[in-house]
Amino acid sequence: MDELPIGRRVAYWRGRRKMSQQVFADRLGKSKSWVDKVERGVRRLDKFSVVYDIADVLQVDVQLLLGKEVERKPETQNCIDQVEVEEIRAALERYDQMSAFFQAVPNSPPLPEMRKAVSHAWLTYQHAKYGVLARALPKLLRDAQAADSAYATSDDAPAAAHLLGQVYQIASSALRKVGEHELSWLAADRSIAVSQRAGDQLLAGLASYRVGSALLALGRVRPSLEVNVNIANRLAPGPDRPRAEQLSVYGMLLLNGAMSASRIGDAATVRDLLCGAEQASKELGGDFNHYWTSFGPTNVQLHRCATAVELGDGRLAVEAHERMDKNGFNAMLPERRAHHYLDIARGYTQIGDVEKAGEMLLEGDRLAPSEIRCRPLAHEVLSDVLRRTRGTPPAPIAELAEQMGVGV
Numbered sequence: 001m002d003e004l005p006i007g008r009r010v011a012y013w014r015g016r017r018k019m020s021q022q023v024f025a026d027r028l029g030k031s032k033s034w035v036d037k038v039e040r041g042v043r044r045l046d047k048f049s050v051v052y053d054i055a056d057v058l059q060v061d062v063q064l065l066l067g068k069e070v071e072r073k074p075e076t077q078n079c080i081d082q083v084e085v086e087e088i089r090a091a092l093e094r095y096d097q098m099s100a101f102f103q104a105v106p107n108s109p110p111l112p113e114m115r116k117a118v119s120h121a122w123l124t125y126q127h128a129k130y131g132v133l134a135r136a137l138p139k140l141l142r143d144a145q146a147a148d149s150a151y152a153t154s155d156d157a158p159a160a161a162h163l164l165g166q167v168y169q170i171a172s173s174a175l176r177k178v179g180e181h182e183l184s185w186l187a188a189d190r191s192i193a194v195s196q197r198a199g200d201q202l203l204a205g206l207a208s209y210r211v212g213s214a215l216l217a218l219g220r221v222r223p224s225l226e227v228n229v230n231i232a233n234r235l236a237p238g239p240d241r242p243r244a245e246q247l248s249v250y251g252m253l254l255l256n257g258a259m260s261a262s263r264i265g266d267a268a269t270v271r272d273l274l275c276g277a278e279q280a281s282k283e284l285g286g287d288f289n290h291y292w293t294s295f296g297p298t299n300v301q302l303h304r305c306a307t308a309v310e311l312g313d314g315r316l317a318v319e320a321h322e323r324m325d326k327n328g329f330n331a332m333l334p335e336r337r338a339h340h341y342l343d344i345a346r347g348y349t350q351i352g353d354v355e356k357a358g359e360m361l362l363e364g365d366r367l368a369p370s371e372i373r374c375r376p377l378a379h380e381v382l383s384d385v386l387r388r389t390r391g392t393p394p395a396p397i398a399e400l401a402e403q404m405g406v407g408v
Contacts, residue, residue, distance in 0.1 A: 314350025
């Protein structure tokens with residue numbers, strides 16, 4: 001987008017912010033005609049003060065409007081910023097496979113290299129290193145798309161499709177973390193189609209899990225519940241599928257369904273789905289990371305806490321947290337543990353214990369800073385803690401708030 005005239009960049013970001021020309025003009029204190037002329041390049045933007053006003057209304061870095069590389073602040077190095085989101089969007093907007101229908105893809109990375117890169121991306125996500133992942137994702141998406149196209153007519157087609165399906169899922173999960181829910185849904189939806197070509201029902205099941213998560217984040221709760229439960233029923237354990245991998249994917253779908261049910265206050269369905277997931281975890285026999293699910297008894301307990309919070313029962317969530325197997329919890333990957341601390345912080349705010357809520361946020365930040373500092377939900381919880389704290393907040397909380405840009 002750097003090569004576009006500034007007026008076209010203004011129009012692009014106005015569209016991204018879902019503003020009409022009239023609304024944009026009103027917020028700037030300009031006329032609709034003025035905005036139209038700027039976006040068409042008829043009127044020049046030759047005053048920096050006006051450019052800064054436009055950037056402020058559009059909530060973008062002024063460097064983006066000027067077509068320059070954004071200077072990232074040290075505290076945002078581990079988050080996904082606007083530049084990286086747009087690069088990921090551009091990669092998702094590519095249609096290499098359609099182009100390959102007309103002309104062969106000239107360059108494609110070898111599949112062994114792709115497998116290593118995809119595995120590394122999964123681990124980067126599960127260690128909550130979102131900034132590192134965001135900088136790698138655009139190229140990884142392009143490479144995986146190119147490989148999928150290049151091997152489309154060979155015996156390696158299913159393997160290449162499998163890798164692309166995984167990359168779409170990684171992108172979906174990372175984008176959802178930072179509030180880009182529409183893009184998250186798009187990437188998850190792409191993964192479903194690719195997973196079918198890969199011939200892997202379990203990968204398709206996990207793609208459905210990502211779709212359910214994106215729908216839930218978008219507020220589409222009932223469709224989220226339906227997709228998780230329907231696909232879980234189709235993947236119910238049986239003798240004709242690999243037990244460990246199947247139980248993991250099946251269990252995660254049930255857990256995600258429980259999260260959806262809790263959002264609409266359906267406690268009975270939450271209880272049933274959690275019981276089903278618990279049974280699957282017992283059959284699995286422990287905590288594993290099959291298909292990058294981190295599924296097992298501990299993850300079921302984490303979801304017991306999370307669903308209790310969504311149901312508004314902070315007391316139950318805190319009690320479940322205190323009973324949790326500490327060894328199992330400490331063995332979980334950083335993203336899961338920090339996510340749990342954020343859930344329990346919400347639980348403590350529900351029972352009025354903002355001091356403990358703050359401690360949970362600090363625990364999560366020490367463990368995986370990106371999971372706390374990059375997530376809009378964590379900003380909301382920290383704002384709530386600060387608002388309800390009597391007097392001056394503790395120094396560590398004040399420092400975290402400053403680093404996250406949350407007003408004290």
